[in-house]
Amino acid sequence: MKKDLKKNVSARYFAVGLLAFIIILLPFWLILINSFKSLRESSILGFNLPSKWYLIENYSTVIKKGDFFRGFFNTLFLTITTIPSIVILGSLASWIFARSKSKIISIIYYVTISSILIPPAVVTSVKVLKILHIYGSYLGIILFYIGTLLSFSIFFTTGFIKSIPKELEEAARIDGCTNIQVFFIIILPLLKPIIVTVAIFLTLSIWNDFIWPFYLLKGDASNTLVLGLYRFVSSGERSINWHLVFADLILVNAPLFIAYFFAQRMIISGIMGGAVKQ
Amino acid sequence: MFINLSDIKKNQYKLYFLLPAIILVSLFFILPIILNLFYSFTDWTTYKSGVDFIGLKNVIELSEEGMVWKSLIITFKYAIGVCIIMNLGALILALALEKTTKISTLLRTTLFMPVLMSSLASGYLFKAIFSNKGPLNNFLGFITGGNISFPFLGSVEWTIFFVILVHSWKYFGVPMLIYIAGLNLIPVELKEAAKVEGANPLQIITKIKIPLLGPAFTFSIITSLIGAMWSFEIPLSMVRGGPARTTEVLNMYIFNLFGSGRWGYATSVSLLLFLIICAIAFPLIIVLKKREVEL
Known part of the structure; x- marks a missing residue:
């Protein structure tokens, strides 16, 4: 019976993990990888690696323009x-x-x-x-x-x-x-x-x-x-330059994500603790 | 009903400690609401220097224009949709991740990430994902073997639903953590006792866990409902209130009126939104609080 329970729990974690992969990691990957592509390649919005990397070009454009x-x-x-x-x-x-x-x-x-x-x-x-x-x-x-x-x-x-x-x-x-x-x-x-x-x-x-x-x-x-x-x-003109928009998205959100990476434990327990106090 | 000065003196709690808070709240929260009440009945615009009192003319013109009622219904749909989808999703995930293990901590941390993102940024991200030749249509085309181009963002019936989904995606991390915290407060003995009595896992969830989550529900249902009634960044960034203004919630309507310089009108709509939020918030708090005590 204990084994059954364990199987149950790991199936549950597998399901949630799959969900997290689809709804969280895939979208984030889409932003990240397309921010490294050329205008033409990023307009397809694919998940593949760029055929040619435009890392410095894209980010320096956004940093200067914005x-x-x-x-x-x-x-x-x-x-x-x-x-x-x-x-x-x-x-x-x-x-x-x-x-x-x-x-x-x-x-x-x-x-x-x-x-x-x-x-x-x-x-x-x-x-x-x-x-x-x-x-x-x-x-x-x-x-x-x-x-x-x-x-x-x-x-x-x-x-x-x-x-x-x-x-x-x-x-x-x-x-x-x-x-x-x-x-x-x-x-x-x-x-x-x-x-x-x-x-x-x-x-x-x-x-x-x-x-x-x-x-x-x-x-x-x-x-x-x-x-x-x-x-x-x-x-922007009528069509959106996704490679630059995504590079800007990364830059705008990076500071909080970096802070989260280092302080995730404190942040998660801080919110849960605050919720319990009320 | 008077300030008991001797009491405060005796305890040495100085009232002037309250002063900065009271002044700032009065000036920047209460005063604008009072002014809003006044300007709702004026012809305040950018085109004219004076401001005249015009009675109910704004209200009449707005109701004739019809958009305000449409917008009101859209706001309700949006807020109720977000409230249901977000809280249901958060509850299911909280039940799945209730135990604190290494894997569940990692999953919580991952699932919480959208909360860190700006709402505008999430809107732009999903504008890309839902676009006609975007990843989602490609995927649907791939599994059906056809060439699918569902207008996720161009359907007068369905687009609001996808905007609701994105709003729920962006914010569900907070109620999820609140529910996990609430579930962890339930005494283990209670669950054990139910198990011994022969309750199945579903019964434990519906008969013990959910009822005991009362305070967490109160907090998170009210904040998500009112948060959704008020925010408009996601419909703005995803579809700019379109197609055909079918996702233009009240606060975006105000935003557009403000942009076009019709300030008197904007304050009238703002007053409407204010009254509706008050009408929803206060009874809801009382009803949900009452249920908490009964349980």
Whole structure:
């Protein structure tokens, strides 16, 4: 009977493995291998190896035409300025939300986290940034991201803080810590697991975001990786040059895939851990 | 109903720690929604400097134009389709990969990869795969021995289904991991006891595992439904809302109205989308939460 069970399990893994091969690996191979082909050969969209490799030609064309490095640094800048701000401001607010027993604070909490489900209003967000004279700039989109994504951090962190015993904080206060010290020395380090989860989701959504850079950025600032890809494909003639589009796809997605390769365990367990906490 | 200051002072939780969050949320989330309500009833456009209040004229003109209703139905089809296909697929894969072994970890890691990709990029990838002379048609031609060129992206009836499939493909990794995490929380004794009582694997799944996944279902059904109601990158990059606007979801309609400078109209449609999402989200949370308690 045990043998039967084992057979069953390996048949199951074989089935899922086959599925993963067809729906994940084959499409990724299609992108990769066609990004090395000539225009003519890539238009067939085959899975075979290129008869002649156009590796340097294709990638250097995309890097130059799409101004890849600027796009990369712009996207990186947006991601690394926004996420720590959201995490710190969100944790600070969550601390108060988790510890307060006041009704008003709890109403404010529910209004704040409602933006997890309710999407922002598109056109009037542009208007608000224009009124504040920060439309089109990084400052504008960063503040906007913080305002609309804080809810996500607060939702996950508040529950987490509730499970931290208050006595820890009181002990620190008796030792003479000020409020802000209690937060940074005691609370924030304990939040590490949930911060990892929140930061992973935020990185995925900001790095890959199309909608908000499209609406809120202007001119040179608007050259993010994803917007660059969009403009590159949209500006093409009627037929798409798949070899270049695929090379651009690789470049746009490579940074996150490289990060995933090195931190897959942390990322997978971070998401699963965050799910269980809720 | 007043702020209990003594309570907060006693515990030394300073309210001003909340201030940055409250200010930013009010300014960039709540204020645009309030302004949206106001501008929905104005003739705000790019062609005219002033903004005048015109009552329900936008609403009337939009409903006469008819596209908004079509778009609304497309949005519902899209969101419900994504919600069903994505969660069903994620659940089946989670049940298959529930145990943590070397192979299942490798498979989870592989299956999760589309989540890392930008939605726009996934749309372009499948635009290639589904194209008339693309790999999928070639494969179908190969197994049937004929020359097949099914218009995956050019069919007014079927294209929306393929767009739904791609959206599900791009995002199913997250619910899959959530379901695996949920399944791992179910006490082993419960499954063992059921086995001893003579339950078959299917019964264990339907009578024990699925009911106990309640909280995971709540979270993932709501987020996938609302995520699909709001996002439009995949229909945009795959087919630009076509053919014949049959995949133009509401948010892409707003995107197009915005692009053509009809801002007042755009805010009216935006208000509609906002009201619909509220009308779906809040009752759904209550219904699903209630079921959780009963189980």
